[in-house]
Amino acid sequence: MISIKNLKAEIDNKEILRGLDLQVNAGEVHAIMGPNGSGKSTLANVLTGNENYEVTGGEVTFNGKNLLNLAPEDRARERLFLGFQYPVEIPGVSNAIFLQTAINEIRKYNNQEEITPKEFLDRMKEKAKVVGMDSSLISRSVNTGFSGGEKKKNEIFQLLMLNPKLAILDETDSGLDIDALRIVSQGVNEFKNKDNAVILVTHYQRLLDYIIPDFIHVLYNGKIIKSGGKELALELEEKGYDWITKGEK
Amino acid sequence: MEVASGKSEKSLSDEKLINEFTDSEYKWGFVTDIESDDFAKGLSEDVVRKISAIKKEPEWMTEYRVKAYKHWLTLKEPKWPNVKYPEIDFQDIRYYSAPKKQPQLESLDEVDPELLRTFEKLGIPIEEQKKFANVAVDAVFDSVSVKTTFQATLKEKGIIFSPLSEALKEHPELVKEYFGSVVPYTDNFYASLNAAVFSEGSFVYIPKGVRCPMELSTYFRINAMDTGQFERTLVIADEGAYVSYLEGCTAPMRDNNQLHAAVVELVAKKDAEIKYSTVQNWYPGDKDGKGGIYNFVTKRGVCDGDNSKISWTQVETGSAITWKYPSTILKGDNSVGEFYSVAVTNNFQQADTGTKMIHLGKNTKSTIVSKGISAGRSNNSYRGLVKIGKNADGARNYSQCDSMLMSDKCGAHTFPYLEIDNNNSTVEHEATTSKVSEDQIFYLNQRGISTEDAVNLIVNGFCKEVFKQLPMEFAVEATKLLALSLEGSVG
Numbered sequence: 001m002i003s004i005k006n007l008k009a010e011i012d013n014k015e016i017l018r019g020l021d022l023q024v025n026a027g028e029v030h031a032i033m034g035p036n037g038s039g040k041s042t043l044a045n046v047l048t049g050n051e052n053y054e055v056t057g058g059e060v061t062f063n064g065k066n067l068l069n070l071a072p073e074d075r076a077r078e079r080l081f082l083g084f085q086y087p088v089e090i091p092g093v094s095n096a097i098f099l100q101t102a103i104n105e106i107r108k109y110n111n112q113e114e115i116t117p118k119e120f121l122d123r124m125k126e127k128a129k130v131v132g133m134d135s136s137l138i139s140r141s142v143n144t145g146f147s148g149g150e151k152k153k154n155e156i157f158q159l160l161m162l163n164p165k166l167a168i169l170d171e172t173d174s175g176l177d178i179d180a181l182r183i184v185s186q187g188v189n190e191f192k193n194k195d196n197a198v199i200l201v202t203h204y205q206r207l208l209d210y211i212i213p214d215f216i217h218v219l220y221n222g223k224i225i226k227s228g229g230k231e232l233a234l235e236l237e238e239k240g241y242d243w244i245t246k247g248e249k
Numbered sequence: 250m251e252v253a254s255g256k257s258e259k260s261l262s263d264e265k266l267i268n269e270f271t272d273s274e275y276k277w278g279f280v281t282d283i284e285s286d287d288f289a290k291g292l293s294e295d296v297v298r299k300i301s302a303i304k305k306e307p308e309w310m311t312e313y314r315v316k317a318y319k320h321w322l323t324l325k326e327p328k329w330p331n332v333k334y335p336e337i338d339f340q341d342i343r344y345y346s347a348p349k350k351q352p353q354l355e356s357l358d359e360v361d362p363e364l365l366r367t368f369e370k371l372g373i374p375i376e377e378q379k380k381f382a383n384v385a386v387d388a389v390f391d392s393v394s395v396k397t398t399f400q401a402t403l404k405e406k407g408i409i410f411s412p413l414s415e416a417l418k419e420h421p422e423l424v425k426e427y428f429g430s431v432v433p434y435t436d437n438f439y440a441s442l443n444a445a446v447f448s449e450g451s452f453v454y455i456p457k458g459v460r461c462p463m464e465l466s467t468y469f470r471i472n473a474m475d476t477g478q479f480e481r482t483l484v485i486a487d488e489g490a491y492v493s494y495l496e497g498c499t500a501p502m503r504d505n506n507q508l509h510a511a512v513v514e515l516v517a518k519k520d521a522e523i524k525y526s527t528v529q530n531w532y533p534g535d536k537d538g539k540g541g542i543y544n545f546v547t548k549r550g551v552c553d554g555d556n557s558k559i560s561w562t563q564v565e566t567g568s569a570i571t572w573k574y575p576s577t578i579l580k581g582d583n584s585v586g587e588f589y590s591v592a593v594t595n596n597f598q599q600a601d602t603g604t605k606m607i608h609l610g611k612n613t614k615s616t617i618v619s620k621g622i623s624a625g626r627s628n629n630s631y632r633g634l635v636k637i638g639k640n641a642d643g644a645r646n647y648s649q650c651d652s653m654l655m656s657d658k659c660g661a662h663t664f665p666y667l668e669i670d671n672n673n674s675t676v677e678h679e680a681t682t683s684k685v686s687e688d689q690i691f692y693l694n695q696r697g698i699s700t701e702d703a704v705n706l707i708v709n710g711f712c713k714e715v716f717k718q719l720p721m722e723f724a725v726e727a728t729k730l731l732a733l734s735l736e737g738s739v740g
Contacts (some may be wrong), residue, residue: 017467026311048695049558049694049695051687051691052687064579071693071694071699072691072695073697073699073700076694076695076696076697077697081695082695083569084692084695087692088686088688088689088692090693090706090707091710092476092709092710092711092712092714093707093709093710096694098693098706099696101698102693102697104696105697105698105699105702108695119497133446149259157669158696240313
């Protein structure tokens, strides 16, 4: 699904990613872990085309296309989704207008017909239920006045509405209490199937109690320095990152 | 906007796109090639009398004009607005211009076809089409009214909707009673000038207890070169009446500035309601700030009777300079004044606009919602006065002034004035300034929405409270207009 080779990127002339390799196939869940400042969020932002970051080397192929040549909106239309660590507020723009516009833009790009209002509304109600959001959400402005937990739930709600091929979830678990964490995880589990893939970017292992990854990668200093199965998370929880990162500097 | 230090190819191509858009031209900028009867440039008592004569006005009106002119001579051009422009030479303006073939009001067949095409091109329905069956239009071209639609239908209900010059002939007593009653010729420099040289305008009278069944609309078009447009609108809603009135305007693209100094007067009697909406799209000048209309307008309404209501809604996207404060005098007890405004400035446009709410009656209530959007190198000021008179027990005002910045070279300013002479009243003022952020745009991009569409969504969201006050058809038009005037302005 996505193939990342020797990816290098910087922000404000500071190199963050220093030759990252990663291959994700359909049906897989990958977790990217690592200490603060290792480049986890940079990876999420670079893949989705945030212009604050500059790619200085490497290549990324997504669905057989050169991802790095696409505008951010076209990456989204190729069905790449980012669950934001800090979702922004957009006052006055209702969730309904926002999501309807998004769905139809994605459909248009893929030569599909626009979603009918009924189909859209039904879908909205159904998916809102999954993440335990009130249906009044539909008319509320995007993230405006939402609590931290509500914002994260709204990201997962959008994930379910847009149903992408690859979802990158950037620290979706941060700032969530245990109930919210469970609901958010439930949403992600409902989303994943054999045709799509998920990259979880997380700092803590606790998310992985709810969403079981197929692979875990440790990102350090802009590179993946260790990969393993789900048991790696427990090892990290127990020993911290030091035993891996020692000697990497 | 902040710019990322290392520019990727992507952002360079964005820049190109933005430049292409910024170059996109004002779509209503064409000139109609039509023969016209023009006065020579210049202003004198003689010119004032000539305008009155050509319009075959009653003597009281001629004398009114002359008085206004003489008063105007004693006034100085106001310098307090937060706008900059070179001194206007009032002798270098033409004060009257009319298409040569005088339009016939009975039938469109006798109107110059070139004029018909003009309004067709502008999308203004001057034929009584089914499609626009709920909108009656008075089309004003330079100094004269071309056509007023649905007059017969309205007449059945006793509603008068006609060019002011026609009303002067057919309903002189009504005009005489109200003309200048809300905005006297002594009011200010431009109101004085207008009273002396106004050439046309619209007159509306809604009789007692009548709810006007359709939107009334006046469309103003400046065509002739070096000509000032000085129209007057007078709307009277008698006891218990209701009317929704809309004005729109465009002008050709010209390199020199043209002056538009209008006066609007509204009178709402007991239990009456007037909703006055403006979509102002005068030529704003080019992207270097050359040309454009100076829009210096005085608009005021009086809630004369108890329980009356006046609502001003304006969407201001055009003009090189806008200088106007649609105001309401809340004279009747329990009367309500509202002001909803979206003012957009781009490139080198300047706007100093707002409202005045004068609370005189008891339990009077006013709401002010102002949304200023500044892009390019433009300057956008909100200036508003809330005055609570000493007898206005229980008066309430709520003001909200929000500014949105779309570049780092533009300016947004807020000048609220409060004069409160009654302790038993409530005044609230809230103000915010925000910037369309790269984060917001990236968030929307990441959901498959292009940058242009993202900006439109964000800006429309910002203006939502105002747009929902507009009649449906015009809300759609306003949304489109907003998108057009801000095309490519994020950078």
